Amino acid sequence: MDGRALAAVRPSGRQLAWQEMEFYGFIHFGINTMTDREWGEGHEDPALFDPSGLDADQWVRSLKSAGMTGVILTCKHHDGFCLWPSEVTKHSVAASPWRDGQGDLVAEVADAARRHGLKFGVYLSPWDRTEASYGSGTAYDDFYVAQLRELLTGYGPIFSVWLDGANGEGPNGKRQTYDWDRYYAVVRELQPDAVINVCGPDVRWCGNEAGDTRPDEWSVVPRQLQDAERIADRSQKVDDGTFSRLVRSDERDLGSRAALAGHEDDLVWYPAEVNTSIRPGWFHHPAEDGAVRSVDELFTIYLRSVGGNAGFLLNVPPARDGLVHEADVAVLESLGRRIAAFRERRVAAAVTVSSGEPGDVATAWPERGSAPWRPDDADARPAVTLAFDRPRPVEAVVVGEDITQGQRVEHVVVQGRSDGRWTTLGEAHAVGYQRILTFPPTEVDAVRVELPEFRDTPVVARVAAIGTGL
Structure with a gap:
């Protein structure tokens, strides 16, 4: 195999800028925070959403203290509740008592990120358990694209559009075949500098949510790994409490010469992202306040991800009152000190x-x-x-x-x-x-x-x- 041909595959400008960010945060917050769930059922009463002490600056300060360079907000999870006043659904913060129905949490987090020098990204679940058109084909795609346009035009520069393959209703439920190419085109049109992560062509899912890393991570891989439906098939299907720590033993080598044999004419630059949560769950649960990961464990994941040719996306879920819990804050601050100390120990030579x-x-x-x-x-x-x-x-x-x-x-x-x-x-x-x-x-x-x-x-x-x- 011609090594020079492999070396000729290069990153785009947006991929290069993403790689240089190294370490950034995920914020899972919404109706599920209020109901103590991981996956909502849809149609939850918006009156449940009223985080009395919400402080987006406290969120962003907590992430920045750990050395993070950006934040991605779950603007809408699978339950369909929108953290901004979307014009295409009534199931949003506009129907809640929070900020007297005048709030826009996406705007608050985007503005806080800018104030503290972090980049801002969005997560918009393709699965919507409230929207009636889900499963109808083009009508739902129209709805989803309308929401995507709202997020990509109203909140300044976006560094990442994070798309998972959630479609969890099962064989007897409604099934939507997502028009991924249409979604990608909207992102490229409105935010050309944004990378599209996971079910997208720019940044590849590492294959688990446990923080596990491969012995060797290659950025040049077969194009077939970009298949969004393949990625979705390997993603979480049910909320059973086990997927977040599941590590598969297959696909440990994606880019050596042996792994690329037979794909020489169809290779892409598709770097990896390691995503995991600081807690067992992705949303905050009071019962997990004593289960925040240790600084030692998170620093090890940092070394193996940022130090293993991957990006590191760490989820930090605020609590029901709208604040990151003190246990998480303490660990994040300690992690930031650990990373800073590691960098400061470079030996002059x-x-x-x-x-x-x-x-x-x-x-x-x-x-x-x-x-x-x-x-x-x-x-x-x-x-x-x-x-x-x-x-x-x-x-x-x-x-x-x-x-x-x-x-x-x-x-x-x-x-x-x-x-x-x-x-x-x-x-x-x-x-x-x-x-x-x-x-x-x-x-x-x-x-x-x-x-x-x-x-x-x-x-x-x-x-x-x-x-x-x-």
Whole structure:
């Protein structure tokens, strides 16, 4: 298989901007919050929606404290209740006592996100258990597109339109065949810079909601993985309380040369997103206030997702009073401190490369560099060496490719030098936008990153060694 052809598949501008966001939040809030449900039945009384202390700024501050760069709001979940005053249904906040029927929660969250420097995205469930036209075909598509247009024209720039494949009524219920291409066209028309996630062509679902990550994540994959109906078929079908932690053992390798065999002429750039919730459920349930995930667990998911060539989408559900619960707030603040401390432990080093000019490869993390390193085409085993001023304990190495030039690296080996001897600390296959390789703390005076296998001459954007802080 021609590696250069694989390396020639590149991200769009919107995909590149999304990848650089790295870590962002999901907010599940609505009628289900009031009824203590995960999936509403539809037709719930709008009078139930009256969160007395709702503070969108508190939501956004909580997400930002964790180091997140954006927020996606569940503007409408499967129950059909809209968090904005939609003109095509009466089942919305306009029929509720909240803000005396004059409220618009989508606007409040979008404005709060802008005030705090976060990007804003929307979730609009394709399944609507209240709307009478659901299951009718084009009439329902007209209804859904009308709501999509409202969200994409009234709330400023949108970075993500998050679409799942929810269609959970089962074989004996109403079945709507979604006109995905029509939905995509509306997004491209109204918000051309927005990525369309999951049941969409821009960002791929990692395949579970547990926060599990693949050993190697590839961004160049067969086009068939973009099939929205295939994705929907693997999505949650019933609210049974088990799906959120289900991890399948299949599809662990989607993009190695072996996995791409037979698909060489039909490949796409389709990067992965890891989505999970800070709690067992996606909506807030008082019974789960003692089950908020620990900082250690969330930081591990962060390292494996943001450090595994994927985006990290973490759900944080506000409580019935309209505030993020203090238990979640505390964990988010601690997570933000943990991430900041990790970044601050980058070890200063003198850089040498096996060929070519190093550019700013050794100083371009966590900032964005502008001069990546490209070894000579004849360099059969490209390597970057970071030499320290004295032996230091190191526990991780960050490596990132310049993905504007595709995903090229197929094997990376990290070695450490102690007493003049080199030993292997870690290795992986896929790198892509960013790979964080962790290992037991080891005292070394230099780190070497070798790239023994690649699809085309590597173009490396960043290499950093992370100390233990001791």
